[in-house]
Amino acid sequence: MxxxxxxxxxxxxxxxxxxxxxxVIAAFAxxxxxxxxxxxxxxxxxxxxxxxxxIHGYEDKPGIIRIQAKLxxxxxxxxxxxxxxxxxxxxxxxxxxxxxxxxxxxSGMGFTIMENxxxxxxxxxxxxxxxLVRMTKNIKDSxxxx
Amino acid sequence: MxxxxxxxxxxxxxxxxxxxxxxVIAAFAxxxxxxxxxxxxxxxxxxxxxxxxxIHGYEDKPGIIRIQAKLxxxxxxxxxxxxxxxxxxxxxxxxxxxxxxxxxxxSGMGFTIMENxxxxxxxxxxxxxxxLVRMTKNIKDSxxxx
Amino acid sequence: xxxxxxxxRDNNPIRVSRSLRDVAYKALQVRDVLVNKNSRxxxxxxxxxxxxxxxxxxxxxxxxxxxxxxxxxxIYH
Ligand SMILES: Nc1ncnc2c1ncn2[C@@H]1O[C@H](COP(=O)(O)OP(=O)(O)O)[C@@H](O)[C@H]1O
Ligand SMILES: Nc1ncnc2c1ncn2[C@@H]1O[C@H](COP(=O)(O)OP(=O)(O)O)[C@@H](O)[C@H]1O
Ligand SMILES: [Mg+2]
Ligand SMILES: [Mg+2]
Numbered sequence: 070m071x072x073x074x075x076x077x078x079x080x081x082x083x084x085x086x087x088x089x090x091x092x093v094i095a096a097f098a099x100x101x102x103x104x105x106x107x108x109x110x111x112x113x114x115x116x117x118x119x120x121x122x123x124i125h126g127y128e129d130k131p132g133i134i135r136i137q138a139k140l141x142x143x144x145x146x147x148x149x150x151x152x153x154x155x156x157x158x159x160x161x162x163x164x165x166x167x168x169x170x171x172x173x174x175x176s177g178m179g180f181t182i183m184e185n186x187x188x189x190x191x192x193x194x195x196x197x198x199x200x201l202v203r204m205t206k207n208i209k210d211s212x213x214x215x
Numbered sequence: 216m217x218x219x220x221x222x223x224x225x226x227x228x229x230x231x232x233x234x235x236x237x238x239v240i241a242a243f244a245x246x247x248x249x250x251x252x253x254x255x256x257x258x259x260x261x262x263x264x265x266x267x268x269x270i271h272g273y274e275d276k277p278g279i280i281r282i283q284a285k286l287x288x289x290x291x292x293x294x295x296x297x298x299x300x301x302x303x304x305x306x307x308x309x310x311x312x313x314x315x316x317x318x319x320x321x322s323g324m325g326f327t328i329m330e331n332x333x334x335x336x337x338x339x340x341x342x343x344x345x346x347l348v349r350m351t352k353n354i355k356d357s358x359x360x361x
Numbered sequence: 362x363x364x365x366x367x368x369x370r371d372n373n374p375i376r377v378s379r380s381l382r383d384v385a386y387k388a389l390q391v392r393d394v395l396v397n398k399n400s401r402x403x404x405x406x407x408x409x410x411x412x413x414x415x416x417x418x419x420x421x422x423x424x425x426x427x428x429x430x431x432x433x434x435x436i437y438h
Pocket of ligand 2: 263267268269271272273297299300301302308309313314315316321322323324325326327346
């Protein structure tokens with residue numbers, strides 16, 4: 070499938086960058102001319118992944134978060150990556166309502182949201198080396214433009 | 216001076232990414248709580264630098280453009296970089312109305328715009344290795360927030 | 362055929378570009394109101410909190426209605 074466009078953004082694991090990263094992905098995805106709903110899904114999923122990197126990956130300590138995005142005809146692929154703590158048991162982490170920080174009022178629904186709002190979700194992670202989340206969403210009636 | 220936040224964006228030298236890069240820099244700069252006029256100045260200056268990398272640096276061939284931005288109290292520093300053709304005579308290139316592509320209806324005002332819309336402008340370039348433009352803008356009454 | 366067209370149009374989900382323009386025009390209106398009220402340029406946060414919209418959204422929206430800038434404007438800036 071033909072790659073139409075791609076980008077890579079590195080930013081610090083600060084909470085003020087969550088809104089920033091959401092707009093960056095929205096601005097890039099909008100080149101595929103999605104509907105408002107499709108765009109909202111993408112923003113929400115990326116938000117969840119970025120929040121996870123800030124809160125769980127780096128546990129509010131300084132670190133770098135990377136977002137890569139690729140546009141194909143009718144499809145966007147997004148990777149959110151950190152070099153933080155990593156996940157011990159990925160299968161358990163992906164289960165609805167499971168959270169390692171119940172004391173912090175986390176809902177344990179982040180991965181479930183990503184799975185439901187996007188069409189594909191892959192998680193690669195190992196303790197000590199970090200986490201990579203790859204998500205894909207199909208955009209109906211997409212017209213690459215501008 | 217204390218560094219408040221920083222980011223780095225890599226993207227392809229495609230004309231559709233000009234608008235994208237403008238939104239990214241404006242969203243990041245908005246953390247300093249500028250006015251709409253200050254934001255418009257920053258976007259225009261970055262637009263000119265990115266257009267130069269696309270048109271002159273890579274001459275519409277594929278290449279990578281990098282934008283780095285740093286936020287300080289009351290100040291944003293922006294670097295726009297390419298690894299394209301480079302500039303032979305920087306002093307001449309910076310002169311108002313001077314363009315190497317008069318046949319393409321270029322106005323030769325890009326560097327003049329950057330200089331006027333921003334508070335500082337530095338250009339590093341050498342033929343064959345690329346161009347780096349560093350711009351700084353002071354933001355009055357800035358309040359870093361969120 | 363006219364009816365089918367209308368049907369298609371009515372079911373056409375909202376595209377981003379239209380909603381961006383709505384937000385942007387609202388932001389410019391709010392800016393004017395705040396300029397009149399405070400006799401100075403409002404900051405992006407002031408506009409955002411007045412509209413109850415994240416400032417990054419406003420930034421994104423404003424780009425959608427950005428008018429082509431005059432290349433010679435800056436000389437008199
Ligand atoms: N980037 C990450 N780095 C380390 N651990 C993570 C990361 N993302 C998710 N996790 C782990 O997976 C769990 C489930 O994540 P999620 O479904 O988003 O729920 P929540 O964030 O509410 O805990 C987290 O509690 C955490 O233990
Ligand atoms: N990134 C770049 N790579 C190579 N040459 C450049 C670059 N940016 C500017 N230049 C050179 O500097 C000249 C002046 O740039 P500018 O003031 O923006 O005017 P214009 O783009 O209208 O030619 C260009 O015509 C070009 O020769
Ligand atoms: Mg989560
Ligand atoms: Mg130029």
